[in-house]
Amino acid sequence: MYTPAIKFEEDTLQIIDQSLLPGKFKYISLSNLDDSITAIKELKVRGAPAIGIVAAYTMYLQAKQLIGKSSDIFIRELNIFSALLSEARPTAVNLAWAIKRIKLIYQKKSIESISNIVNQIKQEAIKIHEEDRIACEKMGENGLTVVPDPCTVLTHCNTGSLATGGWGTALGIIYAAKESGREVKVFVDETRPLGQGARLTFWELIQNNIPCTLITDSTAGSLMKSGKIDLVLFGADRIAENGDVANKIGSYSVAALAYLNKIPCYAVAPTSTFDLSIKTGKNIPIEKRSPQEILHIYGYNFNLPEVATVYNPAFDVTPGNYLTGIITEAGIINRPSKKTVAEIVIPFLKEKK
Numbered sequence: 567m568y569t570p571a572i573k574f575e576e577d578t579l580q581i582i583d584q585s586l587l588p589g590k591f592k593y594i595s596l597s598n599l600d601d602s603i604t605a606i607k608e609l610k611v612r613g614a615p616a617i618g619i620v621a622a623y624t625m626y627l628q629a630k631q632l633i634g635k636s637s638d639i640f641i642r643e644l645n646i647f648s649a650l651l652s653e654a655r656p657t658a659v660n661l662a663w664a665i666k667r668i669k670l671i672y673q674k675k676s677i678e679s680i681s682n683i684v685n686q687i688k689q690e691a692i693k694i695h696e697e698d699r700i701a702c703e704k705m706g707e708n709g710l711t712v713v714p715d716p717c718t719v720l721t722h723c724n725t726g727s728l729a730t731g732g733w734g735t736a737l738g739i740i741y742a743a744k745e746s747g748r749e750v751k752v753f754v755d756e757t758r759p760l761g762q763g764a765r766l767t768f769w770e771l772i773q774n775n776i777p778c779t780l781i782t783d784s785t786a787g788s789l790m791k792s793g794k795i796d797l798v799l800f801g802a803d804r805i806a807e808n809g810d811v812a813n814k815i816g817s818y819s820v821a822a823l824a825y826l827n828k829i830p831c832y833a834v835a836p837t838s839t840f841d842l843s844i845k846t847g848k849n850i851p852i853e854k855r856s857p858q859e860i861l862h863i864y865g866y867n868f869n870l871p872e873v874a875t876v877y878n879p880a881f882d883v884t885p886g887n888y889l890t891g892i893i894t895e896a897g898i899i900n901r902p903s904k905k906t907v908a909e910i911v912i913p914f915l916k917e918k919k
């Protein structure tokens with residue numbers, strides 16, 4: 567049903583270059599660390615789970631090049647690569663999470679040959695990819711319970727097949743609703759400044775023949791107030807222990823407006839997006855991006871004087887108590903709090919080990 571954003575075949579890593587969509591659909595190859603870091607920074611690949619998957623495959627491609635080196639050099643080089651990759655984007659925890667899984671393999675003290683360890687890294691990267699595909703399906707299944715029929719959903723940013731290893735998180739629920747025969751319509755927030763809604767979600771929904779209407783971000787509030795929205799679904803880049811959710815800038819406004827208008831509002835994310843080492847959203851690092859992302863469309867193609875500045879955070883944090891719930895592959899966390907997050911996430915992660 568969906569076009570995969572990431573393909574790994576015959577040791578070749580390819581991604582859809584999302585910076586070109588919707589004008590141009592093109593797969594590009596990522597052959598080494600530099601290619602992947604550039605692709606992640608320039609949002610050719612984006613979305614928390616997708617970034618993690620690409621990072622895992624990249625670690626494999628780099629590890630493969632070190633076959634024949636001593637064990638010390640192998641570990642030292644991979645540590646340098648993982649640090650550089652982790653810094654590519656700071657907010658989405660899936661990046662650091664996937665790299666940590668790869669690290670657990672190559673850093674273990676063992677007498678195994680380097681080529682054996684490289685093969686294990688490859689298997690782990692494939693597993694991370696496949697686990698995300700399955701998690702997306704499960705989130706779709708779990709999320710169906712909150713989708714009335716008919717249903718008009720409002721969504722922010724892009725959380726579909728472009729952003730994950732499967733059919734998506736929040737968009738996955740919309741695809742699941744359509745597959746189950748429900749009548750579902752979607753209002754798509756433009757998602758300024760880079761238009762992940764207008765360029766990517768709108769494109770995905772059109773590809774999947776799902777009725778959709780594009781709106782500017784500032785239209786969401788009045789639509790909610792006029793009773794046109796039944797459900798709000800968006801994704802997450804990092805979720806703190808207490809259920810605070812970092813996601814694309816503007817998600818907080820959407821959640822606050824849903825709260826005010828008593829509309830159910832859910833963040834949808836796999837358990838790989840939880841960072842239980844972080845107590846609250848205040849501790850989540852928020853990426854600041856270039857002023858040019860905002861300025862260029864207004865014709866400011868020159869350096870601003872000191873008196874004028876631009877503030878362009880890529881993410882914001884929605885307090886967990888503004889959300890009706892968080893939908894994960896492990897189940898739905900109702901009324902997110904430290905207690906409800908722990909009840910769903912911790913037993914699931916323990917069982918997975």
Ligand code: MRU
Binds near residue numbers: 724726734800
């Ligand atoms: O800057 P982006 O496009 O990587 O931001 C993406 C988001 O905020 C998504 O909502 C999030 O990563 C979840 S994707 C399933």
